[in-house]
Ligand SMILES: NC(=O)C1=CN([C@@H]2O[C@H](COP(=O)(O)OP(=O)(O)OC[C@H]3O[C@@H](n4cnc5c(N)ncnc54)[C@H](O)[C@@H]3O)[C@@H](O)[C@H]2O)[C@H](O)CC1
């Protein structure tokens with residue numbers, strides 16, 4: 001499931017038209033027909049789609065084939081088709097013909113005088129007129145939105161620039177306040193197709209029929225919230241063109257895990273397997289006040305399937321940790337009387353890491369004098385994959401670690417938006433403004449695998465790939481959920497997954513386990529991080 005920018009979409013359109021010789025009008029016909037089919041299915045199902053319902057489920061992202069057009073359905077339905085000046089409007093005009101053919105009464109509402117349409121949109125305008133579809137021009141003719149059962153938003157698509165202007169803005173506001181279910185063509189009008197920022201006003205759709213490939217803006221909030229239930233419909237643009245373009249942003253579905261990341265979840269364990277086969281994780285973290293972080297990360301690594309976990313912790317903590325997780329091995333590394341870490345513990349951590357397959361550092365680590373040197377020696381001295389989270393990220397944020405000796409093995413960083421803000425030296429608001437691009441740029445610039453957590457977590461690789469997570473629930477905004485993810489990713493690395501596989505599969509599983517754990521509770525907000533581990 002590819003995710004593209006508006007510019008990439010324009011290139012793909014051009015390559016399909018000029019390179020493959022498929023005329024634009026054919027693509028538009030496919031687009032409009034797909035939109036109509038989804039509306040007809042919606043009417044047929046008589047499903048009450050709550051206006052602007054964002055169900056957040058993956059089921060919404062389906063690629064439905066070319067179902068046969070259902071004729072004579074839902075005659076009671078009367079739909080308004082809001083038509084913009086560009087090709088998005090053209091899609092709407094095609095859809096209007098197919099809706100009418102299926103027995104749904106449609107009225108076209110032109111945002112601009114129809115004579116100003118050009119190219120394929122003008123051709124569709126004439127075809128709609130020749131079919132006798134009723135049409136009004138907004139602002140010139142009377143329009144009673146209340147008389148209709150649904151609205152198709154074909155005002156603005158990937159060619160929009162800036163906040164909707166003039167009659168577009170008025171129509172968007174009128175549609176939103178009508179309380180009618182709105183289906184958006186390609187993207188909700190008023191949404192920035194690349195960043196997910198919503199202009200004022202922006203359509204709040206119940207359903208978005210996204211054409212050809214997912215747009216980045218549909219997967220980043222607030223855009224993801226304005227799109228409602230998203231359906232991706234092919235319109236005849238071959239996926240091979242996307243691969244050729246090198247578009248490397250994917251919607252992280254099980255198919256992408258399997259086919260793009262080669263994560264083979266069906267692989268059986270060898271009967272001769274033993275705990276040494278499944279890798280050994282070293283976790284450096286935990287202080288007196290934040291010992292739970294170390295426990296959660298360690299338990300999560302074990303639950304993720306690695307063979308052994310050693311938790312390196314300050315001596316002062318040891319008595320309290322003994323027996324808390326019998327399966328866990330403990331290694332005290334010195335530290336201060338108050339149970340905090342100090343610079344000297346680095347030697348012990350390096351010694352321990354020499355016999356482990358993965359080193360994770362950060363959960364509950366706290367800050368301490370000389371912690372930058374401490375982390376630099378871990379960075380330069382560990383000869384295995386490194387997973388850094390929480391305070392280890394805050395330490396990184398205070399130094400330009402690109403001058404540190406480059407490593408043979410990968411590094412995975414797992415910041416939440418606040419930690420990302422510190423790492424990138426920008427505000428959290430700016431981080432959330434364009435998560436996918438920020439993650440891609442940072443991962444490439446610092447040659448790390450970056451897991452930018454949040455709704456639709458982004459996994460970005462040094463090679464310029466990104467994977468947008470499809471699992472998870474708001475209930476997972478609970479203390480320790482990040483420690484669990486760090487442990488899971490480490491546990492998967494220890495079993496031989498590469499950094500991209502471990503980060504993407506870890507994030508996917510973490511969200512899925514969180515969904516299941518929260519579904520098991522009467523009130524999902526009662527979820528605690530430990531429940532995620534048990535649901536794994
Ligand atoms: N072969 C193809 O190109 C296909 C395109 N598809 C659909 O086309 C749109 C993209 O169409 P485009 O003509 O590039 O632009 P839009 O229709 O999105 O709108 C541009 C149109 O609107 C005016 N405009 C731009 N910004 C604003 C604004 N802020 N306020 C008011 N008006 C604005 C501008 O003047 C232009 O005239 C894509 O989304 C698909 O829906 C099909 O998918 C098939 C193939």
Ligand SMILES: [K+]
Pocket residue numbers: 088153154155156157184185186187188189
């Ligand atoms: K639209």
